[in-house]
Amino acid sequence: MKRAVILTNAYSTLPTGLNQAERLKSEFERLGVSAEIRRNGFFASLDKDGTVINNFCGYDFCVYLDKDKYTSAILEKSGLRLFNSHAAVRVCDDKAETHLALAGQGIPMPPTVAGLLCYDAGASVRSNDIDFIARTLGYPVIVKESYGSLGKGVYKADDRHELEVLCEKLKLVPHLFQKFISTSAGKDLRVIVIGGKAVAAMQRKSDTDFRSNLELGGTAKSAEIDERLRDICELTAKTLNLDYCGIDVLYGENGEYLVCEVNSNAFFGGIERVTGVNIARLYAEYICTKIYG
Numbered sequence: 001m002k003r004a005v006i007l008t009n010a011y012s013t014l015p016t017g018l019n020q021a022e023r024l025k026s027e028f029e030r031l032g033v034s035a036e037i038r039r040n041g042f043f044a045s046l047d048k049d050g051t052v053i054n055n056f057c058g059y060d061f062c063v064y065l066d067k068d069k070y071t072s073a074i075l076e077k078s079g080l081r082l083f084n085s086h087a088a089v090r091v092c093d094d095k096a097e098t099h100l101a102l103a104g105q106g107i108p109m110p111p112t113v114a115g116l117l118c119y120d121a122g123a124s125v126r127s128n129d130i131d132f133i134a135r136t137l138g139y140p141v142i143v144k145e146s147y148g149s150l151g152k153g154v155y156k157a158d159d160r161h162e163l164e165v166l167c168e169k170l171k172l173v174p175h176l177f178q179k180f181i182s183t184s185a186g187k188d189l190r191v192i193v194i195g196g197k198a199v200a201a202m203q204r205k206s207d208t209d210f211r212s213n214l215e216l217g218g219t220a221k222s223a224e225i226d227e228r229l230r231d232i233c234e235l236t237a238k239t240l241n242l243d244y245c246g247i248d249v250l251y252g253e254n255g256e257y258l259v260c261e262v263n264s265n266a267f268f269g270g271i272e273r274v275t276g277v278n279i280a281r282l283y284a285e286y287i288c289t290k291i292y293g
Contacts, residue, residue, distance in 0.1 A: 027284035
């Protein structure tokens with residue numbers, strides 16, 4: 001019997017995440033694969049032989065819809081094939097690591113500066129560090145926590161005071177700074193790439209927020225994938241060794257595309273609705289071809 005496990009976060013109750021798992025389960029079963037949805041709540045560990053403890057075996061592969069890098073490492077070390085791989089999930093979960101991995105690969109991105117790491121709550125943010133960020137990126141400047149989804153942990157500082165407040169707030173948290181792309185304020189593109197091929201795109205837009213996330217009230221419509229957008233997104237997925245991803249692309253000046261973020265387990269309910277593309281089916285078919293030939 002062909003068996004798969006779809007692993008979700010231990011605590012998440014987001015309807016979009018639950019829908020993701022159910023849609024994939026349905027498509028796998030259509031292809032003759034028995035798929036079980038499980039929560040990542042079994043405290044995975046390895047015995048001395050490298051076998052996963054807690055009866056997590058007998059599956060041909062795992063669709064990993066979580067960002068827990070410890071469980072993904074354990075499952076992969078035990079020999080289970082993950083979609084996406086542990087390394088790919090780990091790099092995409094950290095926005096600074098994503099930028100570093102893509103830098104120098106011919107992929108256009110907004111100018112980005114990694115935040116300084118602080119381990120002392122009593123330490124003060126230095127004035128010359130604020131000056132450097134302002135001089136390098138200008139105002140407004142985007143400040144992002146390195147870990148976060150659905151637009152959470154993303155801020156905009158319009159002046160020095162707001163930047164100082166954010167730097168103080170985030171000094172003990174991994175973070176980064178990005179140039180604000182005014183030509184893309186409140187709008188961007190989300191492109192889904194499966195098996196190295198860009199398969200669908202939507203334009204997201206918000207009239208009330210500089211962030212365009214649907215979860216924050218943004219709207220969406222289907223978008224065309226021109227040759228330049230296709231090349232950039234497929235190169236991005238290839239560079240990060242992703243089987244599946246959602247790539248957020250900003251509109252730069254003169255029609256330039258800028259890769260902003262990459263999500264290794266991007267929700268696809270919204271883009272399925274506005275484009276009519278069956279993302280779950282394409283992803284399930286891709287995985288089955290990789291595993292069963």
